[in-house]
Amino acid sequence: MTITSAMPKAKQRKKRTRTKRVSSLPAIKLSQLPPSHIDLRQPLKAVLVCEYCKTWCPITGMRDKVQKLVPHHRGKAGVADAIRCRGSNRRIEWDLTIPEWHQALTDAVKEASSRQATAVLPKAFSPQTDQALRARAARTPTRRMADWNAVLPHVADADKSRRTVPVGDVPAEGPAVPLTTLHPKRPER
Structure with a gap:
């Protein structure tokens, strides 16, 4: 099939979601988030964890005046009921520089590694063990x-003492022990 000028051509689509809408929720301050919930290694492709749906969401408008979270759904992909997350289009307040974030992240990693045991030591035996x-x-x-x-x-x-029968075949107190096995019958229906 040859291509002619009459053939329809696909429209060039935008690379990122761009919308003028901004969430009415207060702006997210990066200094209030844990450093492990922010990824600024590639500043133009920065991402952070949405506090409502706990998913990693990109930040759009890095070259514009207003940076915000991209619109996203809180459900699983491919589910019929796609519900928009409350954190969509929420503004980002940059009160943290990239070097400050990197320092906070390395400090958090050091603190976490100090809490974890590096080697499992066997429990010491008691002298008897x-x-x-x-x-x-x-x-x-x-x-x-x-x-x-x-x-x-x-x-x-021990076996011999277990086999000996005590004196007397009837207990001192209480009813006599039945010597025949009882087989209860079920009532007829």
């Missing part, structure tokens, strides 16, 4: 058989 573990490691199969043979008479005595 250490002695038991060493004795278990030193046991051989022949030593285990010798230990078992030493315990067998005590086990036989």
